[in-house]
Amino acid sequence: MNRRTFLKTTAAGIGAALLPTFSLARSADGFFELTAEKGQARLYGKDGGLSDLWLYNGRLPGPEIRVKRGERVKVRFLNKLDEATSVHWHGIRIDNAMDGVAGLTQPAVKPGESFDYDFVVPDAGTYWYHAHTMSWNQVPRGLAGPLIVEENEPVFDPASDITLMLNDWRLNEDGTLETASFGARHDFSHAGRLGNWLTINGASMPDISLQQDRWHRIRLINSSASRVLDIAPSRFGAKVIALDGQSFDEARDIVGTLQLSPAQRMDLVMRPETAEDIAFETMTGQPFQFATFKVSEASAPDLPFTMPAANTLPEPDLAAARKVPLNMAGGAMMGMRALMEEKSEDEIRQMMDNGMFWAFNGKPGMDDTPLFSAKNGESIVIESRNDTSFAHAMHLHGHHFRVLERNGKKLEHPDWRDTFTTQPRETVKIAFVTDNPGKWLIHCHMLGHAASGMMTWFEVA
Ligand code: C2O
Numbered sequence: 001m002n003r004r005t006f007l008k009t010t011a012a013g014i015g016a017a018l019l020p021t022f023s024l025a026r027s028a029d030g031f032f033e034l035t036a037e038k039g040q041a042r043l044y045g046k047d048g049g050l051s052d053l054w055l056y057n058g059r060l061p062g063p064e065i066r067v068k069r070g071e072r073v074k075v076r077f078l079n080k081l082d083e084a085t086s087v088h089w090h091g092i093r094i095d096n097a098m099d100g101v102a103g104l105t106q107p108a109v110k111p112g113e114s115f116d117y118d119f120v121v122p123d124a125g126t127y128w129y130h131a132h133t134m135s136w137n138q139v140p141r142g143l144a145g146p147l148i149v150e151e152n153e154p155v156f157d158p159a160s161d162i163t164l165m166l167n168d169w170r171l172n173e174d175g176t177l178e179t180a181s182f183g184a185r186h187d188f189s190h191a192g193r194l195g196n197w198l199t200i201n202g203a204s205m206p207d208i209s210l211q212q213d214r215w216h217r218i219r220l221i222n223s224s225a226s227r228v229l230d231i232a233p234s235r236f237g238a239k240v241i242a243l244d245g246q247s248f249d250e251a252r253d254i255v256g257t258l259q260l261s262p263a264q265r266m267d268l269v270m271r272p273e274t275a276e277d278i279a280f281e282t283m284t285g286q287p288f289q290f291a292t293f294k295v296s297e298a299s300a301p302d303l304p305f306t307m308p309a310a311n312t313l314p315e316p317d318l319a320a321a322r323k324v325p326l327n328m329a330g331g332a333m334m335g336m337r338a339l340m341e342e343k344s345e346d347e348i349r350q351m352m353d354n355g356m357f358w359a360f361n362g363k364p365g366m367d368d369t370p371l372f373s374a375k376n377g378e379s380i381v382i383e384s385r386n387d388t389s390f391a392h393a394m395h396l397h398g399h400h401f402r403v404l405e406r407n408g409k410k411l412e413h414p415d416w417r418d419t420f421t422t423q424p425r426e427t428v429k430i431a432f433v434t435d436n437p438g439k440w441l442i443h444c445h446m447l448g449h450a451a452s453g454m455m456t457w458f459e460v461a
């Protein structure tokens with residue numbers, strides 16, 4: 001497919017917007033002040049209606065919080081919503097008490113109340129924060145923002161270090177957020193709440209300014225409730241340098257597409273050689289251009305590009321590792337069949353009456369019993385099997401893991417991740433060291449799936 005055909009056929013109806021960026025400054029006492037509140041934004045260009053949203057500091061997405069590796073981050077969070085909420089710092093190997101999981105690591109922050117988050121960020125990379133109370137409802141109304149941890153030595157000029165938060169929305173005909181179907185059983189039991197429109201940093205079809213002959217880092221964050229985005233970096237001249245915040249040893253050329261599942265991040269580098277527009281597309285189904293890189297002539301000479309240093313993560317000892325099975329079952333389209341081996345029809349009907357459609361190891365949702373308890377410093381291999389008819393984006397709190405194998409085949413690059421995708425009938429093996437004491441969630445980041453059964457926890461002593 002020729003990129004030029006897309007340049008002619010898209011963006012015209014919407015009218016390109018400039019890419020909004022907004023970085024949060026610290027207050028005098030060193031706190032970032034973050035407030036969840038109601039607000040409005042246009043999700044479908046200037047002609048779309050205003051949507052009623054729930055926002056951090058009135059911004060869509062929430063303001064970018066930018067800190068340095070190893071820094072202590074203090075956030076004074078205030079809840080001005082009508083319901084309880086909490087903030088999770090996705091991908092940060094954080095102190096358990098600051099993980100933001102209401103009911104597991106802290107009580108939910110009630111309306112009018114505040115909570116001080118205070119934590120250290122051990123790893124450089126691209127992370128994000130989002131609501132972690134009724135996430136299936138709060139996140140797709142707008143409660144998400146980027147959290148960027150810079151390397152100690154700057155690798156990119158700040159103007160060339162670009163964060164793009166990609167979000168899928170379900171809009172009405174008039175371009176406003178569709179709200180009637182929040183929590184719909186059909187979405188929960190199928191692929192989740194899928195939308196019909198994409199924004200980047202809250203804008204429709206934005207222009208992203210780049211400079212010719214300069215290296216840029218493009219940090220992609222998928223904050224969608226359920227939408228998997230297929231990205232083809234080579235179509236716009238980019239290479240991948242990090243996934244889920246964890247830097248590779250060298251920039252990687254990707255043949256074809258790479259999936260960016262809900263909650264996942266992908267850092268790219270690109271150095272445009274001519275001052276021409278470049279289409280930024282998702283490749284899910286037909287290529288769809290959702291932004292344009294506008295390349296202008298360079299105003300200053302380029303700095304040479306060096307790979308950001310990789311973070312130091314504890315290497316699991318595979319020979320000594322304990323194996324933990326994680327069998328996913330449930331959902332529509334025959335996924336319940338796998339559950340019937342262990343449950344009676346009555347039990348399954350009752351589960352569904354309670355709004356539970358999915359199960360890990362036969363258990364829908366979480367109770368007082370963890371999936372496993374580990375000592376500090378144990379090596380764990382999770383052997384997951386997806387017996388459902390849908391893809392899932394599995395996230396572990398407080399740890400990063402290596403993705404070792406898919407369908408019994410060792411991967412060429414056992415990358416570090418905090419969220420892995422699994423396809424129907426796939427087996428995926430991941431490994432990590434339980435080096436962070438506390439109670440940690442494991443859940444599907446398709447937020448409706450998590451709310452209807454795909455959520456459990458593990459404990460590190
Ligand atoms: Cu991104 Cu349990 O979270």
Ligand code: CU
Pocket residue numbers: 391392393444445446449450454
């Ligand atoms: Cu799922």
